[in-house]
Amino acid sequence: MAKESFDKEIQFLRMLSLAGGAYSRQQFADRLGISVHTYDKTLRNLKEMVTVLQQNLPVEQGAELSEWLRYNYYESADPLLLFLFRAKSLKETESLRLTRLLTALQSEELTAKELHDRCCEQTPDDSLLPDEKTIRGDLKYLEEVGVILRVNEKRPYRYKAANDLIDQLSGDELLDLYDYVDVIANTQIPSVQGYLLRDTLKKALRNRGYPPEATETHRYKYNYHSRILDEAHLYTIFGAIQQRRRIRFLYLSPKKGMNYTSKNTNPLFERESAGVTDSILPLRVVYDHQYGRWYLIGHHARMGIKKFRMEGLTQMEEGEPVEEAEYAARLQQLDKQMENSWVTDTNRTVKVAVRFYNPVRSGANFIRERVEAQGQWGVITEESEAAFLYEITVNEIYEIKPWLRSFGSSCEILEPRWLRKQFIAEWKEIRSYYESL
Incomplete structure (x- = not known):
């Protein structure tokens, strides 16, 4: 595709x-x-x-x-x-050919020539027969991604499906592994690999005679399913970072409400693109767990450090490489600017002081546990049994503000004073919604 x-x-x-x-x-x-x-x-x-x-x-x-x-x-x-x-990137003929190769290797070890003969036997008479060079290319690809294994070191090479782990597990062990992968795929990032592994384990369980109900003992709600689609860009970006290459793309800002713009090749229908074509040196990929968003951060030749929401990136291509010394200097500059970033902000630093109130008559102090788990480099100071003080210096307050707001009445802003006034105004507005009741 x-x-x-x-x-x-x-x-x-x-x-x-x-x-x-x-x-x-x-x-x-x-x-x-x-x-x-x-x-x-x-x-x-x-x-x-x-x-x-x-x-x-x-x-x-x-x-x-x-x-x-x-x-x-x-x-x-x-x-x-x-x-x-x-x-992605699979034509119908490629999909069918890879399926035949993997099916043949499930039960026995075969050479490239033997696999070529098998594919030719299963190809319909009205379809083009694959050549042996194509089969060898497919085998090299499947070996690189870990789907098959080469079982000998001398020619002709023999291959088999990489099913050793699954084959060596008992039924109960396979079920336990499936349940674990199911949980991790729905809760960890990135998730695509977890879902693909989960599907493989599900097929293995069905091949052993387990009914579909065996894999449906737990149910999860995947809160940020659109992030699965954003993962498509990760491989291109990480490849560019490893090779120290710039990337070019068309960026459609999510704020403008335009999700896609076509490449018009017909001059009768040409129109000005709604996006902005850009080129940056990618340095970091950051995931905001609060909103389920991926961010690409890199160095722009004219504007310096620049950030993009991953969902707005389209038509991405690798560009020219840069020297290792230049890449290291740009990365050091970014690390310095993001030293106090709650997520991605690189603006001026602000000291935030907050008083958190412990839950009343509760066996578990979930407020304290959450602050310790999510509060990053903030410092906690004991005040009393009823409350504790939390202080942190961050780049601006826009990214930490939703986190603080989520604690509701268990959180009191002390500094800065202007942020305290903002919270007071917000809670008054919320209170006004309920006055008529």
Whole structure:
């Protein structure tokens, strides 16, 4: 799949999952910045992807796109937003060929020539037969990603599926591993690898005869499912960081309400792009757990340190490399500016002093435990059995403010005074909503 197409599908699925059926076709297309014709074409492409991914699956494991779009409270992120990772960059012929290779290697060790013969036997008469060079390229790719193993050191090389871990586990051990992966995939970041591993374990349990109910003993609500789509950019960004390369992209600010802009090749339909084409040297990727947002932070040639919300990045490409000395200097500059960042802020520092009140007549002091777990480098000073003092110096207060507000009446702002006044005004406004009752 082309990079631009993948960007479009990311934004398409994000809006579809968040808005559901709230928009008409025209409204949906307007929000994405595409035509209704492109909207229909994208929907057809998604349906075709589903068809390819369902090849050779049992009936009970297959699914129509309409079923995947149906909202399920506990499965909102899987598989609708996840299947794009399985489909990315795979043509139908590649998907079928890799499936045949992996199926053949499940039960025996085979050489590249033997696998080529197997693929040719299973390829329909009206389809193009793969050559041995293509099969060797597929095997090299599958070996690099850890799906298969080379079992000998001399030619001809023999390969087998990398199922040793799963095969050596008993049924109870496999269930325990599945439950653990299920929890971690829904609570840790990043989550895509966890979901893919969970699917593999689920298939292994079904192959051993376990009913579907065995994997549904626990249910989780995945709160920030759109972050799964943002993970698509991580591999390109981390690769650029490792190679000390700049990256180029089109940035669509989330504040402007435009989620996508097409690359128009037809001169009759050319229009000015709503986004901004930019180039930076990527230095850091930061995840804000409070809002479920990924941020890319890098050095801009003209504006210095610059931050971008990951969900606004499209059409990303690697650029030219930089010298190691330049990269180290930029990274040192960023680390200095972010030394007191609650998340990503690099503005002036502010000292914040807060009094937290311990819960009354409660066996567990969940206020203290939460401050200790989430308060980062802040300092706690004991005041009395009823309260304790928390002090921290941060870059601005905009990022720490929602965290402080979330404690409600258990938190009293002491410094700075202007922040205390802001909180007083906010709580008065909230109180006014309830006065009539």
